[in-house]
Structures are given as C-alpha cells and as structure tokens.
Amino acid sequence: MNSADWKRLGSGLSFTGLWIIGFSVFTLYPVVASLYYSFCDYSVLQRPLWTGLENYRTLVADDVFWLSLRNTLYFAGAAVPLGTVVSLSLALLLNQDVKGRALFRTLFFLPSIVPLVASAMLWLWIFNGSGGLLNWVLGPVFALWGGTPPAWLGDPAWAKPALVLMSAWGAGHSMIIYLAGLQNVPRELYESAELDGAGSWAKFWHITLPVISPVIYFNVVMGIIGAMQVFTTAFVMTGGTDGNPARSTLFYALYLFSNAFYDLRMGYASAMAWILFMLIATLTWIATRVAARSVHYQD
Amino acid sequence: MRCSPLLRLSVLLGLAVVARAEPVRITYWEKWSGFEAEAMRAVVDQFNASQDRIFVDFVSMSQIDRKLIVATAGGDPPDVAGIWFAQMSSFADRAALTPLDDFIHRDSGLKVDDWLAATYPPVYADMQAYRGHVYALISAPGTTALYWNKTVFREAGLDPEKPPRTLAELNEMSRVLTKRNSDTGVVERTGFLPQEPGWFGYSYPAWFGGGLINDASDITLAGRPENLAAANWERSYAELIGVDQLKVFASGFGSFASAQQAFFTGDVAMVFQGVWFDRFIAKYAPGLDYGVAAWPEATGRVPGPPIQAFTVADADLLVIPRGAKHAEEAWEFIRFATSANPTARSRDEVSGVELLCLGQQKPSPLRVWSPWFGENHPHPHIELFRQLAASPRAWHAPKIGVWTEYLREYNTAIQRIRLLQVEPAAALDYAQKRLADSWQRHRASVARQAAAAGETAGPDLGPAALSPGSGDLQPAASLEVRPDKEEGSP
Numbered sequence: 166m167n168s169a170d171w172k173r174l175g176s177g178l179s180f181t182g183l184w185i186i187g188f189s190v191f192t193l194y195p196v197v198a199s200l201y202y203s204f205c206d207y208s209v210l211q212r213p214l215w216t217g218l219e220n221y222r223t224l225v226a227d228d229v230f231w232l233s234l235r236n237t238l239y240f241a242g243a244a245v246p247l248g249t250v251v252s253l254s255l256a257l258l259l260n261q262d263v264k265g266r267a268l269f270r271t272l273f274f275l276p277s278i279v280p281l282v283a284s285a286m287l288w289l290w291i292f293n294g295s296g297g298l299l300n301w302v303l304g305p306v307f308a309l310w311g312g313t314p315p316a317w318l319g320d321p322a323w324a325k326p327a328l329v330l331m332s333a334w335g336a337g338h339s340m341i342i343y344l345a346g347l348q349n350v351p352r353e354l355y356e357s358a359e360l361d362g363a364g365s366w367a368k369f370w371h372i373t374l375p376v377i378s379p380v381i382y383f384n385v386v387m388g389i390i391g392a393m394q395v396f397t398t399a400f401v402m403t404g405g406t407d408g409n410p411a412r413s414t415l416f417y418a419l420y421l422f423s424n425a426f427y428d429l430r431m432g433y434a435s436a437m438a439w440i441l442f443m444l445i446a447t448l449t450w451i452a453t454r455v456a457a458r459s460v461h462y463q464d
Numbered sequence: 465m466r467c468s469p470l471l472r473l474s475v476l477l478g479l480a481v482v483a484r485a486e487p488v489r490i491t492y493w494e495k496w497s498g499f500e501a502e503a504m505r506a507v508v509d510q511f512n513a514s515q516d517r518i519f520v521d522f523v524s525m526s527q528i529d530r531k532l533i534v535a536t537a538g539g540d541p542p543d544v545a546g547i548w549f550a551q552m553s554s555f556a557d558r559a560a561l562t563p564l565d566d567f568i569h570r571d572s573g574l575k576v577d578d579w580l581a582a583t584y585p586p587v588y589a590d591m592q593a594y595r596g597h598v599y600a601l602i603s604a605p606g607t608t609a610l611y612w613n614k615t616v617f618r619e620a621g622l623d624p625e626k627p628p629r630t631l632a633e634l635n636e637m638s639r640v641l642t643k644r645n646s647d648t649g650v651v652e653r654t655g656f657l658p659q660e661p662g663w664f665g666y667s668y669p670a671w672f673g674g675g676l677i678n679d680a681s682d683i684t685l686a687g688r689p690e691n692l693a694a695a696n697w698e699r700s701y702a703e704l705i706g707v708d709q710l711k712v713f714a715s716g717f718g719s720f721a722s723a724q725q726a727f728f729t730g731d732v733a734m735v736f737q738g739v740w741f742d743r744f745i746a747k748y749a750p751g752l753d754y755g756v757a758a759w760p761e762a763t764g765r766v767p768g769p770p771i772q773a774f775t776v777a778d779a780d781l782l783v784i785p786r787g788a789k790h791a792e793e794a795w796e797f798i799r800f801a802t803s804a805n806p807t808a809r810s811r812d813e814v815s816g817v818e819l820l821c822l823g824q825q826k827p828s829p830l831r832v833w834s835p836w837f838g839e840n841h842p843h844p845h846i847e848l849f850r851q852l853a854a855s856p857r858a859w860h861a862p863k864i865g866v867w868t869e870y871l872r873e874y875n876t877a878i879q880r881i882r883l884l885q886v887e888p889a890a891a892l893d894y895a896q897k898r899l900a901d902s903w904q905r906h907r908a909s910v911a912r913q914a915a916a917a918g919e920t921a922g923p924d925l926g927p928a929a930l931s932p933g934s935g936d937l938q939p940a941a942s943l944e945v946r947p948d949k950e951e952g953s954p
Binding site: 206208209210211212214216223228229292293294295296297313316317318319320321406407409410411412423426427428429 | 529530533534536537554555558559560708711712713714715716786866868869872875876879880883885898905909912913916917
C-alpha cells in the first residue's frame, strides 16, 4: 500500500473504529466465548473447564430439550404463517383508497409499539377462562352446541394456540413493510391486466404477490428468527420459565434461560444457544432455497 | 523547594488523622423493595449511627440473583447481599459465598454448631448450616399456617371458630364449602385447593411424613410412599371438582397482591400462607373475617398444639459474596443486623433484627425475644408463628444445589397429576429420574471445579458433608458445623 492507501485506511478507521471496537467487545467476543463455553463446564461463578462434547451429548438425551424444541417449532409453524396472512391482509386493506386511511394505518400499527409486557398483561385478561373478554364473546357461541369455551392459558391443549393468536397482535411492523412493498407495485401492470379482463383475485395472484414476493421473503425470514426465539410473552403469561401448564408453553429460549440463570449451567445454555443458531440458520437457508424458485426481483 | 522534617511530619500526621476519620464504606445489595426494604433501611441507618468506622450504602434492587452472579463472577461484588434461602445452596456449591465460621467462632467464643443451637430455634439453625459451614445468617424469617375465611365458613354452616385439625377434616370441610351453581353445576367456590396459591406445594410430601431428599442427599421423590400419598391427595381434588371445571375456575383468580386474589374474594376458603399474609389481607381485603391456625395433621397422628405442628419455614439471608473487598466490615454489619438487644423495653431500645422484623411484621429468628418486641409486635398472630418455628416438625426446603430445578420438576409433575395426564406414581418416577441425573451431574461438576482449584479434599456433597437430614425434619442437635476444620475440607 502506498501512503495514499494508508491515509484512506486511516480515514476509514477513524469513522468506523469506534463501531469496530464496540462490535468486537460487545458482540464478537461474547459470541466466540459462548462457543467455547458450550464445550465447557461453566457456571459463570467459576472458571470454565473444558469437557468436550459433554453438554451436547447431555442435550441429546434431555427430554425437556426436545419438548421445548417441539413447542417452539409448533409456535413458529403456526405464528409465522398466521402473522404473514394477517399483516399482508391488513396491508392490502390499508392500501385501499378509503377515507381516513392514515388514521386506520395508525390504529393498526399502534399495538406494535405497546411494550410486550404491557400487551401480555392485557392478553392475560382477554384469555381469562372465566371472566375474560374472549370467552365472554365465545361463551354464547359454544353454548349453542352445549359446550364451553376453553380455559386458554389454563389448558395445556390451548395454551400454545392462545400464544399464537396473541402473536398476531404485533403484526403492525410487518404490515408497514408490506404496505411499502404494495405501494411500489407499478400501476401500469394493473392497468394492463384490467385491459386483459383480469379480476381482483387474478391481479392479486399474478401481479401483487409476485411483485412483493421479496418483501414476503424478508418478513417470513424475520418472522422465523423472531418466533424461534419467543420468550417475553410466554415468560410473563405462563409462569416464568416453567412453561405452564405442564410445560405446554415451555419454549426453547425459556429453557435456555432457566439453565443459564437459575440453574447456573451457562455451558449447557451456550450449547443450546449454538444449536438454536444452527437451527435458525438452516431454516433461513431453506427459506432462501424456496425463495430462489418463487421470489421475483424487479430489474 | 525544601520542606523541614517537622513540616513533613505534620502533614503526614494530618493525613493520617483525616484518613482515620473517614469511615470504610461498604455496599449492601438487598432484593426487597417497598416496605420490606424500608424496614432494612432503618436497620442500616441504625447501624450507621451506632458507630463511625463503617458506613453501609444500602441499595435495593430487583433480580438480585442475576446481578449478584455477574458481579461476583466479575470480581466486584457488593460487600453484603440479601438473598433468598432457596439460593444459598447453589451459590455455596459454586464457591460464591464467604464462609462465616471463623467470624462466628471468633466473636462468640463458641463452636459454630453450639452457637447456632444456642441462638436459633432448630429449624432456623439448620437452615443456616450447609456442608459443614455457615454461609449466611437469617435476617427475616417466616413460618406458614392455615388461613381460613370465617364468613365463608358461616355461609356453609360450619363453625367459623373451628378450623380443620386433621387432613380428613380438611378434606371434609373442603367438600362442604365447595359450592356449585344450582342450574349449571359450574363450581363457584372451593373449600381448599392444593394449588392455590401453590407456594408451598413442594412441602406436601414432608407434610405427609415423607421427604424430598434423604440424609445421604439422595433424591427420594419417588421412593417414599408418603410422597405418593401426597400426590394422590392432590389428584383427588382434581377428581372431586373436575379437571375442566378446575381449569376455568382457577383461571379466574386474581394475582396474589390484588383484591381479586381467591382467598380475599372467598373463591377459596382455606389456604396455607406465611406470616406476611396478614399484611396483604389488611391491604387488599380490609375487614375480612379470617382465622389463622397450624397446619392440619396429615400423618395420622393425633393433632397437638402448634408447637408440635408441621410448618414450612423460609427466610431471607445475609451473605458476604466471594471477593467482597471489606469482608471484616461486612461481617460487623451482618452481626448487627442479625442480632438484637435482648433487654429492650421501649421502641427506641429495639435494635438489629428485631427492628427489621417489626418493620416487616415478621417474627424474630432468635430464640430470645426482647420484652418490648414480644409484647408490642404489630402482627396479630405473631405468637402462633413463633410457636410454629419452635416445633420439632418445622420443615424447610432441601438444601441442595439443584433446588431450583427440583422445584420446577416437582411442580411440573404435580401439574400433570392434577390435569390427570399421568398416574401419580409415573409422574414422580419421571421427575425422580431427571432429578437424579441432574444431581449426579451437579456433584460431578462441583468435584471437577474443586479439583481444578487445587483443593485436595474437594467439596463432598454427600452425607458426610451435609447437615444430616437437611430438607427433612431435623433437630438442631445433629448439626455438624466445624469451624476448626482444615481448609478446603467440607
């Protein structure tokens, strides 16, 4: 490198150096250290002792690890499609030229900026089995068949579906992104299709969906990443890291947390974190492979 | 510039005087907020005013367990920390606490086990001894009792002054008190629910005469018929009320600290709760007509007075984290905060742990109460809780390094039993297997760390090192705390 190159490097580093230091100390080092800890007997309170693959071997034989993984995949498998459908539907509706559109957009986005803990408290009341809003509405409907609505969070069969339902509450963020994508669809495509006699469904299926498919891909990938790490709502609503009732809502991140901070098994928890990382990376790779066939990028 | 020797000497002397006048500042992290923290703050203020060598900076914080772990691991812990009893064993196993044995021995002139036995009722003495050491002293203790709603008793035609004295009476009264809607059959009130509020469900095996670990520190969850009897008893309530009914009914209960709590609303007529419960009643259900009595007898023996009854003891503890910079000063504060003026005859003379327990409306953990404390305590039932603490059947949670996990496994097993998902024996067997594996891994880990630290005799978590019977009913006389043991030995 000549002196001009060195000068440019110095200028670049002077702009990025602080960030590089922060990233290295607060992100890169912890990530690398957690990989090392995952091969160690480490309680945080004492120094890590190398134990090779022991944590991973123990995890494979740990029933609750597999249960938490199944619960999480169930949640992600239901919450991501539901969130996609809800947010895309809302975006389509809010993209219509109706009176008060800005107000509606604001209203539907509002839940996304309510803190998760506050939302969870609200939904605790909605899901209350005996005096909750949801069962107040559903009670008369179930009564027509002589039944009673479920106890939601009190019932192992319904606790996970309840949390999935609640996850749609935060669809506002992806809704905004869909809305931006919808506004980028060239109007001339719709006009051409209308000249060819296309109806609303045909226009949506053959124009809107292909054009916003990169946005869908982005939202789905982000949704998978978020859903696989679901923590706060379950922590607040279903008994901390216990996953009540009867571990039906024990998600992966909850089990990881209890291992790390309650049972002081940070090495074990680090191994769980790396398995989760590999799992999310794999799911993202699969989504990318699927996207390669069905996502259309405009020139 | 030259300074005369006299001037130099004067400056040095002056600096020494200034340095000596500055008190040593120590930091105390406390888990409580609210009125409990204010009560401890009063003790801190009293200590700070009582001398000028040490000044305690009192910090009330949430999530102290996690913060303490990180601070201790980082080598910058507080000098004193207030932790829960349930955390002591795992922290001690991980070498996060400073043993207090030498301090106690030095100040009292007694062997530590003798000092504990002379100072505390047996259950509290046992709670403070772990693996042959004392790692913590009790700041504020509590025992538990049966609370019953007299108004609901009257409505159901029961004598409101006669709480159940045996398990059979509890079950029968609960059946009578349980009320269903005459049209729909929906449950509107229950006499008793084992899971409401569920804080002490882990003690039911011991209440039935069983236990969660044995003297050899083996997990005995599935190994004792009394434990199975307790699990079957919990199942019987789900069968009596109906699982689906119970799910809906229980989901309507408000949170513990609210006027909608099941006991306050009369939805559940009897609960097991601690000495602190009266304060919650006064706050959220003023005017509630209620009574407090010892736990009913569940082992089949003839019920006696409270001083012979079963109770669950719990306590807040003060510890010196490993690596504390001012351990000596920290001990001085802990000693002050956990002892009292036994001759106090006025409020102004009350000090230390008695001042704390007055503020928190709890019993003093000490055997000897000052005259003023005993006669003027604001708690209407304090004498009952004092008697319960002295009972030879007073019980505390097991001192075992995997207790947090034990509690989760136990609660999950009982939930599955209550939901009729699995037979009680199978649920206990499953939890037993998981816990036994985990306990074995924990012991191996502790031994591995001890070996790595160069300890010739690593910490043995087996029977020789534990106070015998920890977790089970246990007289203090069997404590084996040896302050004069070799370093590194358990």
